[in-house]
Amino acid sequence: MSVQDEKTLPMGMFMDLERSGPIPLYFQVSQRIEKAILSGELPAGSRLENEVALGQRLGLSRPTVRRAIQEIVDKGLLVRRRGIGTQVVHGQVTRKVELTSLYDDLTNTHKVPSTHLLTLESQPADAKTAERLGVDEGSPTLHLRRVRLADDVPVAVMENWLPEDFIGIEPHDLVEHGLYQVLRSRGVTMRVARQHIGARKSTNEESALLEIEKNSALLTMDRTAFDNSGRAVEFGQHCYRPDLYSFEVTLVEK
Amino acid sequence: MSVQDEKTLPMGMFMDLERSGPIPLYFQVSQRIEKAILSGELPAGSRLENEVALGQRLGLSRPTVRRAIQEIVDKGLLVRRRGIGTQVVHGQVTRKVELTSLYDDLTNTHKVPSTHLLTLESQPADAKTAERLGVDEGSPTLHLRRVRLADDVPVAVMENWLPEDFIGIEPHDLVEHGLYQVLRSRGVTMRVARQHIGARKSTNEESALLEIEKNSALLTMDRTAFDNSGRAVEFGQHCYRPDLYSFEVTLVEK
DNA sequence: GACCTGATATTGTCATGACAACTGGCCAAA
DNA sequence: TTTGGCCAGTTGTCATGACAATATCAGGTC
Numbered sequence: 123m124s125v126q127d128e129k130t131l132p133m134g135m136f137m138d139l140e141r142s143g144p145i146p147l148y149f150q151v152s153q154r155i156e157k158a159i160l161s162g163e164l165p166a167g168s169r170l171e172n173e174v175a176l177g178q179r180l181g182l183s184r185p186t187v188r189r190a191i192q193e194i195v196d197k198g199l200l201v202r203r204r205g206i207g208t209q210v211v212h213g214q215v216t217r218k219v220e221l222t223s224l225y226d227d228l229t230n231t232h233k234v235p236s237t238h239l240l241t242l243e244s245q246p247a248d249a250k251t252a253e254r255l256g257v258d259e260g261s262p263t264l265h266l267r268r269v270r271l272a273d274d275v276p277v278a279v280m281e282n283w284l285p286e287d288f289i290g291i292e293p294h295d296l297v298e299h300g301l302y303q304v305l306r307s308r309g310v311t312m313r314v315a316r317q318h319i320g321a322r323k324s325t326n327e328e329s330a331l332l333e334i335e336k337n338s339a340l341l342t343m344d345r346t347a348f349d350n351s352g353r354a355v356e357f358g359q360h361c362y363r364p365d366l367y368s369f370e371v372t373l374v375e376k
Numbered sequence: 377m378s379v380q381d382e383k384t385l386p387m388g389m390f391m392d393l394e395r396s397g398p399i400p401l402y403f404q405v406s407q408r409i410e411k412a413i414l415s416g417e418l419p420a421g422s423r424l425e426n427e428v429a430l431g432q433r434l435g436l437s438r439p440t441v442r443r444a445i446q447e448i449v450d451k452g453l454l455v456r457r458r459g460i461g462t463q464v465v466h467g468q469v470t471r472k473v474e475l476t477s478l479y480d481d482l483t484n485t486h487k488v489p490s491t492h493l494l495t496l497e498s499q500p501a502d503a504k505t506a507e508r509l510g511v512d513e514g515s516p517t518l519h520l521r522r523v524r525l526a527d528d529v530p531v532a533v534m535e536n537w538l539p540e541d542f543i544g545i546e547p548h549d550l551v552e553h554g555l556y557q558v559l560r561s562r563g564v565t566m567r568v569a570r571q572h573i574g575a576r577k578s579t580n581e582e583s584a585l586l587e588i589e590k591n592s593a594l595l596t597m598d599r600t601a602f603d604n605s606g607r608a609v610e611f612g613q614h615c616y617r618p619d620l621y622s623f624e625v626t627l628v629e630k
Numbered sequence: 631g632a633c634c635t636g637a638t639a640t641t642g643t644c645a646t647g648a649c650a651a652c653t654g655g656c657c658a659a660a
Numbered sequence: 661t662t663t664g665g666c667c668a669g670t671t672g673t674c675a676t677g678a679c680a681a682t683a684t685c686a687g688g689t690c
Contacts, residue, residue, distance in 0.1 A: 205683030459653030
């Protein structure tokens with residue numbers, strides 16, 4: 123019995139590519155394929171059409187098709203093997219495969235998110251904050267502390283520091299929109315973020331805020347985020363209720 | 377004062393590319409650039425030569441140079457901006473930027489790793505294991521449980537299940553080499569892994585094994601790993617001492 | 631039957647060329 | 661002085677073509 127006894131599917135889709143629109147062709151293709159996988163149209167283990175044939179059928183060049191496929195490989199949904207072809211990964215868990223999202227989206231899954239703003243103040247940078255943000259120690263920063271809730275149940279305590287040019291953000295924005303949305307609306311686009319994920323016991327204050335027992339286990343995440351110019355725009359220390367939140371990561375070996 | 381007042385560096389390297397060797401050209405180039413960044417030769421904020429010029433100087437086509445640069449962008453060390461160029465990210469933390477490695481390597485940093493093998497047995501798959509591995513419930517699996525130590529200090533308790541064809545792995549191998557090395561030596565190459573990272577309190581047994589207080593906070597990680605044919609080859613539930621171990625993740629926005 | 635050999639299929643790498651889209655600065659006009 | 665438009669520089673996208681590396685499979689030979 124061979125390893126891939128699954129047959130190649132015809133994939134009768136991709137008839138309408140918008141060639142003059144602003145959306146890249148490779149992106150249009152990759153989205154269709156991903157959708158076909160997640161919807162079950164391309165079941166686990168099935169083989170994809172080979173790159174050349176797929177390109178011909180869609181009227182696209184091989185590099186374009188190849189890039190589209192690569193996007194999905196990077197997400198961990200497809201596996202390519204030289205001499206063999208491209209297959210959908212086995213593992214029926216082909217859902218919820220987004221790389222660790224920036225939190226906003228995750229609570230949106232059938233939950234109503236809300237925010238309690240505890241602190242919003244200007245604060246001189248201490249040594250650690252200065253190092254993480256790449257600013258001088260003692261220079262002013264915007265310091266904020268929030269409790270994030272889903273369906274009125276507290277999920278996380280989030281403490282953030284931002285460079286001084288963000289001083290002036292209104293409390294109203296943060297309660298309504300979440301930090302990253304506010305930054306985006308001010309013209310900042312995040313590009314790179316470095317995260318450390320760990321665990322520790324909760325303090326008494328955190329236990330009260332999160333409505334959990336004293337000395338519970340907490341899931342913690344430190345993050346420094348950089349915008350598209352490479353400047354640090356945010357440093358945060360967050361802690362989560364582990365019974366309500368966890369991180370999902372998909373690794374793809376080179 | 378402009379945002380990028382840094383000057384473009386000449387980068388007088390890349391003289392010796394091995395064109396006939398087995399190592400891809402784009403990989404050779406990306407390694408040189410990454411090395412130059414990590415060594416400080418390309419300081420934070422400095423601009424890279426533009427793709428066309430760099431290609432000409434190295435005798436390479438633009439796609440090849442572009443791919444080399446893209447590799448480093450994906451690691452979060454470089455940032456590209458259309459119309460501007462490619463810059464090294466600000467943020468002096470340009471060290472230890474490897475995506476969440478597969479554990480073996482992490483303990484190797486100045487520590488002596490060792491392993492206590494607690495369990496190594498054949499065990500019929502329960503419902504959860506069967507689902508994760510994609511095998512039938514009740515079919516035989518290899519079940520193993522280990523304590524991982526660094527410098528003789530326990531760091532993690534790791535419990536794994538593998539499909540039946542791995543039954544026959546010797547205890548000696550696991551003590552000496554770590555699970556992933558053993559699998560590699562049996563011809564398995566990992567491609568995709570899905571991980572869930574969370575936290576919880578330790579059980580009494582875990583507290584004893586890890587030499588920590590009862591009811592401490594633990595960092596937990598569940599993982600299912602797939603080989604290059606997309607078949608699940610390992611399912612594991614691990615827990616770590618949070619004072620000795622944490623996860624590092626670098627996110628890059630599309 | 632076991633083993634080698636070659637043909638075939640498929641992805642991996644690389645080159646060349648072209649145009650589009652975005653950014654920044656220069657310069658002229660209001 | 662300010663505004664607007666033009667221009668050059670750089671990355672983003674896409675097409676075409678070629679060869680290399682690797683896995684499968686059929687067939688022949690020992």
